[in-house]
Amino acid sequence: MFIVWLTFIVCLALVLYTIFLMVGDIAGAPFVPLVQKDLNVIFKHLKVKKSDVFVDLGSGDGRVVRIATQTLGIPSIGVEINPFLVVYSRILSRLKKDSQAHFILQNFQNFPLTSATMVFMYLYPEAVIKLGTKIQKECLKGTQIISVAFAIPEWEKNLYKAFSTPSGKMVYWYKLPSQSHDFSHKGG
Ligand SMILES: C[S@@+](CC[C@H](N)C(=O)[O-])C[C@H]1O[C@@H](n2cnc3c(N)ncnc32)[C@H](O)[C@@H]1O
Numbered sequence: 662m663f664i665v666w667l668t669f670i671v672c673l674a675l676v677l678y679t680i681f682l683m684v685g686d687i688a689g690a691p692f693v694p695l696v697q698k699d700l701n702v703i704f705k706h707l708k709v710k711k712s713d714v715f716v717d718l719g720s721g722d723g724r725v726v727r728i729a730t731q732t733l734g735i736p737s738i739g740v741e742i743n744p745f746l747v748v749y750s751r752i753l754s755r756l757k758k759d760s761q762a763h764f765i766l767q768n769f770q771n772f773p774l775t776s777a778t779m780v781f782m783y784l785y786p787e788a789v790i791k792l793g794t795k796i797q798k799e800c801l802k803g804t805q806i807i808s809v810a811f812a813i814p815e816w817e818k819n820l821y822k823a824f825s826t827p828s829g830k831m832v833y834w835y836k837l838p839s840q841s842h843d844f845s846h847k848g849g
Pocket residue numbers: 684685686687688689690691692693694695717718719720721722723724725740741742743746767768769770782783784
């Protein structure tokens with residue numbers, strides 16, 4: 662009887678995990694984590710102040726948040742729609758005694774960005790466009806935005822740096838201007 666229940670629970674967990682993977686894919690991007698060698702290069706470029714707060718929109722298994730706390734030493738928040746990935750991320754940061762890493766189960770479209778000073782995303786272009794508008798509305802001037810793989814359309818004027826990772830992904834690093842009219846577009 663125990664085996665039957667165990668098999669049922671494992672199958673149910675697999676089905677739910679697959680459903681949440683599909684939800685993530687539809688809501689912003691599938692769970693495809695960045696590889697360590699790419700992350701090392703990205704985080705070598707970033708410059709921080711002690712007061713910075715790092716946010717990864719769509720944090721997957723939490724690896725970007727963990728490397729942010731480890732290499733930048735600043736509080737970091739991962740926002741993720743998949744509860745399995747949030748639980749995994751929380752367990753790992755607890756085991757590593759990483760008290761600076763926080764994970765929130767939420768659709769990033771509903772997450773307030775007012776306290777973020779560094780926003781990281783590795784998502785589909787459609788999600789990047791929507792988040793560009795949200796960032797413009799909610800973030801403070803000077804906020805840094807790092808988008809892997811896809812540029813934020815019409816933000817060319819605010820591009821601080823663009824570089825390629827060892828695996829060939831482009832990284833677009835923006836700084837939010839002090840005046841919203843510094844943006845060359847109106848809608849985001
Ligand atoms: C390409 S992965 C990036 C994972 C991680 N940032 C990295 O670079 O390793 C995209 C992640 O975004 C999550 N996601 C997609 N849409 C989302 C949404 N609307 N709100 C929160 N998370 C979302 C997916 O579940 C997935 O884990």
